[in-house]
Amino acid sequence: MQTADSTQPISRRGSVWRWIFGVVAACFVFAGVAVFNLVTLTREATVLRNEVFAALDVSARTRIQLSVGPVALTALRTGLSFVDRVPREVRLAFDAVRSASVGVYELRGKVGAHERANLFAATDKKMSRRGWTRVVGVNDARDTVLIYMPTEENGGGAQRICLVVCDRDQIVVVDATAKPEPLIELAGLRRGLASL
Amino acid sequence: MNHSLRFAAATLALSLASLTAHAVEPGYVDLGKFTPAEGCEFVEVNLHSTVLKFASLFVGKDDADAAALIRSLKHVRVNVIGYNDTTRAEMTNKVESVRRELESQGWAQIVAVKHGGKQEDVAIYVKAHDEDAIDGLVITVIDSCKKEAVFVNLVGNIKPEQIAAIGRDLHIDPLSRITVTPRKGA
Numbered sequence: 001m002q003t004a005d006s007t008q009p010i011s012r013r014g015s016v017w018r019w020i021f022g023v024v025a026a027c028f029v030f031a032g033v034a035v036f037n038l039v040t041l042t043r044e045a046t047v048l049r050n051e052v053f054a055a056l057d058v059s060a061r062t063r064i065q066l067s068v069g070p071v072a073l074t075a076l077r078t079g080l081s082f083v084d085r086v087p088r089e090v091r092l093a094f095d096a097v098r099s100a101s102v103g104v105y106e107l108r109g110k111v112g113a114h115e116r117a118n119l120f121a122a123t124d125k126k127m128s129r130r131g132w133t134r135v136v137g138v139n140d141a142r143d144t145v146l147i148y149m150p151t152e153e154n155g156g157g158a159q160r161i162c163l164v165v166c167d168r169d170q171i172v173v174v175d176a177t178a179k180p181e182p183l184i185e186l187a188g189l190r191r192g193l194a195s196l
Numbered sequence: 197m198n199h200s201l202r203f204a205a206a207t208l209a210l211s212l213a214s215l216t217a218h219a220v221e222p223g224y225v226d227l228g229k230f231t232p233a234e235g236c237e238f239v240e241v242n243l244h245s246t247v248l249k250f251a252s253l254f255v256g257k258d259d260a261d262a263a264a265l266i267r268s269l270k271h272v273r274v275n276v277i278g279y280n281d282t283t284r285a286e287m288t289n290k291v292e293s294v295r296r297e298l299e300s301q302g303w304a305q306i307v308a309v310k311h312g313g314k315q316e317d318v319a320i321y322v323k324a325h326d327e328d329a330i331d332g333l334v335i336t337v338i339d340s341c342k343k344e345a346v347f348v349n350l351v352g353n354i355k356p357e358q359i360a361a362i363g364r365d366l367h368i369d370p371l372s373r374i375t376v377t378p379r380k381g382a
Contacts (some may be wrong), residue, residue, distance in 0.1 A: 095271075113235040121229050135247060137240040139232040153246040184253050 038072075039065055040102040044162050045175035047126060048148075049103055052164050055122035056115045060105035060171060067101035089186060092171060096182035098158045101175040111166065116144050123164070132162060143167045203243045223323050223332015223351040224271060227294065236278030237344065243272045255365070269352035273369075278344045287345045291336050294347065295319055298334055315340045320371070322356075330354040335368065 041049060053060065058146075068076075077094050080086055116139055122136055126146050136147040144166040149159070159179040232238035243251070248265035252266040274280045279287040299305070307320035316339050323332040333354065348368060363371025 003276075114219050117232040117234050118240075120281060124229075133242070134240070135244075137238065139236075139238040141235070141237075149247065153244055159246070159250060180250050180253055 064104040092186040098177040239276040271351035
């Protein structure tokens with residue numbers, strides 16, 4: 001009886017340590033996932049990037065790969081609201097962007113005109129299967145630009161786009177969601193500043 | 197079970213209705229898919245109403261008339277397709293076939309310009325809704341100097357007197373120079 005009483009606090013202490021270990025481990029896992037998400041592209045941007053590399057038949061070195069989701073951006077916006085002297089343009093930019101995933105890749109070879117021409121058909125096919133429509137496509141001797149938007153029209157609010165820009169030296173892939181109103185205000189502000 | 201069936205039928209009917217509505221938009225022309233020719237310039241812009249509303253918000257700050265004009269458009273498609281000696285015949289045939297198709301579907305040709313023999317060949321067609329409105333507009337150009345073909349399709353409720361303004365706002369030169377008075381039933 002006495003033996004059982006003396007072991008109870010030890011067992012409770014062990015249980016508390018298990019909880020502490022669990023919480024710390026969960027924090028590490030959460031931080032790991034957050035860092036992984038921060039340095040990898042979103043699913044749509046990854047698909048677009050892979051399709052572009054396959055169509056262009058060229059290898060590339062990653063220069064920048066960064067994704068910022070709505071939670072991180074909301075935290076940033078909240079943080080900014082406590083800071084004075086932040087330019088209005090910066091506040092508007094953060095208010096406009098709801099999520100962003102950007103990848104910049106340095107090309108290790110030359111992209112031929114034939115591959116650039118084929119890029120359109122390949123990426124269109126892949127993206128349309130995933131519910132995206134190309135709204136802009138430009139191809140000239142130097143640059144190739146493809147911009148996709150969701151095929152399903154949303155009534156308003158934040159708009160999502162996926163785009164890829166390929167010039168002679170690098171490829172830029174972007175998947176972003178932005179609200180139009182702050183962007184319009186930002187554009188107006190830029191025009192106002194430019195006219196000064 | 198009956199409820200589920202009714203729900204499925206209603207969903208199917210709505211989906212079909214939305215598909216049909218898009219398909220029978222009177223000013224819309226299916227120009228088909230274009231891909232760039234090797235080493236040639238290629239520009240494609242394909243904007244639906246959501247993007248046009250978005251664009252009108254940007255323009256609206258400075259020019260309310262232009263914003264209203266862009267809002268009245270339901271679809272804008274612009275293709276500039278450069279061609280080389282290999283694809284020249286294919287592109288010329290495509291332009292000719294689009295023109296024939298428009299004529300057979302009752303579109304009225306309002307402009308036909310041929311500069312320098314056959315160096316620049318411009319044809320503009322409209323689908324008139326009534327005397328006061330146009331459902332759609334198509335511009336086709338073959339420019340042998342620049343070695344490019346141009347297709348433009350504007351869909352919406354366009355007033356004839358707005359055509360020149362659309363040309364100015366969207367930087368479509370052949371449009372900015374014309375005025376249109378469509379005939380009824382054209």
